[in-house]
Amino acid sequence: MDLDGFRVAFGRKYLLLIKVFTSELTALKVLIRFSLCIDGSLSRRSPRPRKKKKCELNSCEEGSRVVNIGQIIVGYSVGWSAPIIPKLQDPDQTPLPDLITDFQASWIGSLLYIGAMVGPYGTGFLSNHIGRRPCLMIGAVLNIVAYILVVTTTNLAMIYAIRIVSGLGMGITIVGNIVYVGEIASTHIRGILLTSTSIVGITGTLIVYAVVPFVSYVATGWIALAICLLHIVSLFFIPESPVYYAMKDEDVKTAKTLHLLGRSSDVQKILETYSNKKKASSLKDWIEIFTIKSNRWSLFITFMLGALQQLSGVAVVLFFATTIFELAGSSIRSDIATIIIGVTRLVSSLIAPLFIERSGRKILLLCSMMACALSLAVLGLYFYLDRIQSDVLENIGWLPLFALIIYFFCYEAGFGTIPNAIVGEMFRANVRSNGSSLAITLTWLVGFALTTSFTTMVENLGGDVTFWIFGGSCVFSFLFTLFCVPETKGMTLKEIQDMLS
Incomplete structure (x- = not known):
């Protein structure tokens, strides 16, 4: 098929997403090889010299590409605990003087949420005073600090500190990226670029699953x-x-920036929408989240979608993926299974951008949620058969991996990616950073409670009931989306706020 035929078949927007994604992976390949050379895992050959290219960011796609590098770190931080916990429980690999207990391992997984819940609030205030970009830089600095601590780890307290500081950086980066991309993107590609943040985050988690167990x-x-x-x-x-x-x-800087982003036709619309407003205090901005109807609805919708995301069990599986496969007694090696899941997440996450501006947000969410519910019900059934010591288990050792592949394929095709796009479209401009921060950190509070209680749930309820509860939350998510979540396809940010009012 020639290039024109390919464009017709898949659409220019999907090609744009592939361009963003592949360019980041190319840079990452070089960086990972360099990092492994430091550890001696690969040969120390010097990289070939490359011709320098002029760095010229003149479109919203390229701006999105840069901030998405931060999303790779977010995904890396989320998945880091899964292969690291077995290392910390192995006397030949741990940098600690003593091996960690299961209780300590659960805190290593969940402490990420503590930092993530706190991080966005300072930048939520600063983003309206010093700008969105400086806040992104603050998050980047915190991520650097966290991984310097990884390199220099000598005790358990430093591991805990790594997770908290990493959470701070993660919280700032996620909220900052969503707000920034939502504001620089034009209406016809905003959904695609916002879902790309989730896709690139998944890439970071896949890097952890594919590389970390072997270094x-x-x-x-x-x-x-x-x-x-x-x-x-x-x-x-x-x-x-x-x-x-x-x-x-x-006004001049606004016009120049929109021109750089390829949105010269939007100058008048942006100025009329956001300028010449009476300046509000930071306290008033916070109050308006609750006193203005459109902001209240935005908070309700984004929080509920995020909380239901967490209650589907996604964080538990990501943090404790290796442990879950060992617990299930699957016939497939746990480290290989987590890599397969990572690849599945990455491939399936490419589905949402293809259809989000065609079929809309809502139908993708509904299909994704129902499929997640069914796959978690199957996983719960496997744990039930394991609990009653059924003879069938000998022939279905592949079932946990199969159920989780279906779960993540369907989750990332809608439920895992589209809520990020919706968060980037909600709230009025003056409260967008604060509102997004509040919704996301309330969501992470739910995730923190769930990850810290997971081992207790499995011990007291059993793996079957635990995963059936997660499946039930997906059913509730389906009903909530059906009746409460509006369709925002093709609407400007102002039109969305007018609709919610």
Whole structure:
């Protein structure tokens, strides 16, 4: 098929997503190889010299590409505990003087949420005063600090500190990226670029699953540090959000930035929407989240979608993937199974951008949620058969992996990616950072409670009941989306707020 035929078949927007995704992977390949060389895992050959290219970021797609490097670190941080916990329980691999207990392992998994819940609030305040881009840089610096601690780890307290600091950086990066991309993107590709943040995050988790089990603990820090340094350097070359300039009544900078982003036709619309407003205090911005109807609805919708995401058990599986396969007694090696799941997540996450601007957000969410419910019911059935010691188990050792592949394939095709796009479309401009921060951190509070209680749930309820509860939450998610979540396909940010009012 020729290029024109390919464009017709899959659409220019999908090609754009592939371009963003593949360019980031190319850079990552070089960085990972360099990091592994430091640990001695690969040969120390010097990389070939490359011709320098002029760094010129002149479109919202390229700006999105840069901030998505931060999403790779987010995904890396989320998946880091799964292969690291077995290393910390192995006397030949741990950098600690003593092996960690199962209770300590559960805290290593869940402490990420503590930092993530706190992180966004300071930048939620600062983003309206110093800009969106400086806040992204703050998150990048915190990520660097976290992985310096990984490289220098000597005791358990440092592991806990790594997870908290990493959570701080993660919280700032996620909220900052969603707000920034939502404001720089034009209406017809906003959904695609916002879902791309989730896709690239999954790439970071896949890197953890595919590389970390086979390198030393210290090497995991060098890999992340290389990506972090690329991220913070790249942030110096992206423009500030045009919405931020418009809110500050800096019309010339607003127009110049929109021109750089390829959105010259939107200058008048952005200025009319966001400039010449009466300046509100930070306290008033917070109050408006609850006093203005559209903001209240935005908070309700984004929090509920996020909380139901967590209650589907996704964080539990990501943090304790290796442990879950060992617990299930699956016939497939746990480290191989987690890699297969990572690849499945990545492939399936490419589905949402293909259809999000065609079929809309809502139908993808509904299909995804129902399929997740069915796959978790099957996983619960396997644990039930294991509990009653059924003879059938000998012939279905593949079932846990199969159920989780179906779960993640369906989850990332809608439930795992589209809520991020919806968060980026909600709230009025003056409260968008604060509102997004509040919704996401409330969501992480649910995730923290769930991850810290997972081992207790399995011990007291059994794996079958635990996963059936997760499946039941997916059914509730389906009903909530059906009756409460609006369709925002093709609407401007102002039109969405008018609809919610």
